[in-house]
Amino acid sequence: MLAIKQEQKYKRHRPETTLLYQLVERYYPEFTTNLAERGKYLPKYIEREFDEFSRCGRLEYGVLLTL
Numbered sequence: 001m002l003a004i005k006q007e008q009k010y011k012r013h014r015p016e017t018t019l020l021y022q023l024v025e026r027y028y029p030e031f032t033t034n035l036a037e038r039g040k041y042l043p044k045y046i047e048r049e050f051d052e053f054s055r056c057g058r059l060e061y062g063v064l065l066t067l
Helices: 017-038 042-056
Strands: none
Touching: 017 042
16 A cells, blocks of 8 residues: 655634634624623633633734644
């Protein structure tokens, strides 16, 4: 059998182009503001997940490249 060499090329993930990312970016701040106006808040771990999701794959928040 012959081994086929495959080149690995880096392709940057662009989360900002996905529908989910765009919906979260557009509506999450308004959603949390509306909750706060009613004296209600999301659990801290949910807020942390949304914050991490919004930073994932964005170059302005840094890059970790593993090979």
